[in-house]
Amino acid sequence: xxxxxxxxxxxxxSLQQALVAVDGTLLPALPKMLWxxxxxxxxxxxxxxxxxxxxxxMPANAKITDGNANEKTIIRSFLSPDKLYVLDAGYGExxxxxxxxxxxxxxxxxxxxxxxxxxxxxxxxxxxxKKAGVQRDLLVSLGCKSxxxxxxxxxxxxxxxxxxxxxxxxKSRVSSKKTFRTTDSxxxxxxxxxxMDLSAEVIALIYRYRWQIELFYSYSGAGxxxxxxxxx
Numbered sequence: 001x002x003x004x005x006x007x008x009x010x011x012x013x014s015l016q017q018a019l020v021a022v023d024g025t026l027l028p029a030l031p032k033m034l035w036x037x038x039x040x041x042x043x044x045x046x047x048x049x050x051x052x053x054x055x056x057x058m059p060a061n062a063k064i065t066d067g068n069a070n071e072k073t074i075i076r077s078f079l080s081p082d083k084l085y086v087l088d089a090g091y092g093e094x095x096x097x098x099x100x101x102x103x104x105x106x107x108x109x110x111x112x113x114x115x116x117x118x119x120x121x122x123x124x125x126x127x128x129x130k131k132a133g134v135q136r137d138l139l140v141s142l143g144c145k146s147x148x149x150x151x152x153x154x155x156x157x158x159x160x161x162x163x164x165x166x167x168x169x170x171k172s173r174v175s176s177k178k179t180f181r182t183t184d185s186x187x188x189x190x191x192x193x194x195x196m197d198l199s200a201e202v203i204a205l206i207y208r209y210r211w212q213i214e215l216f217y218s219y220s221g222a223g224x225x226x227x228x229x230x231x232x
Contacts, residue, residue, distance in 0.1 A: 087107060
């Protein structure tokens with residue numbers, strides 16, 4: 001989707017925060033690049049950590065590290081006020097969610113399928129919610145007893161049904177972390193946010209826009225050595 005279309009989307013006008021996606025991708029590195037730690041001496045890689053402005057369709061911040069760098073540590077160095085961070089399941093650490101809140105920003109992130117919460121309220125769905133594939137709209141206390149102190153406020157979880165396209169299976173790009181990668185089967189997304197003012201439909205829409213950072217990686221040739229010039 002073109003940036004101009006995103007900027008004009010009336011459903012995003014109420015955000016009042018910059019909409020940014022953050023993700024990391026592995027870049028191939030030569031064996032002689034000793035700093036580029038990954039699997040072993042023969043398999044080296046750097047990692048590009050990118051903060052991507054979704055509405056403007058352009059990078060906002062970037063950092064290159066060795067392939068083994070922790071993505072949740074790097075995003076903490078990016079955190080700043082007045083942003084809405086859109087994150088995949090690889091960033092699903094409840095303490096990170098709290099750090100984002102403490103930085104005066106917000107998040108929409110994907111929970112893993114085995115996430116645990118206590119449901120405090122189930123909200124009725126509107127027709128627009130249902131059209132967006134929303135199956136449930138929940139106010140929850142996130143985490144098991146040992147994790148509930150990691151995030152101190154209640155959050156909003158929506159269950160979104162997504163129908164797989166059997167004619168166009170998804171291809172996963174190279175990643176150093178274990179993430180969800182669906183192909184041709186139906187599946188359910190679990191976006192979570194601290195933004196209690198957003199409707200379930202808008203939460204689902206925001207998470208779908210996270211795909212803009214994946215498109216950027218694909219179209220920019222993020223696997224090429226051009227990104228490594230500063231370190232070689």
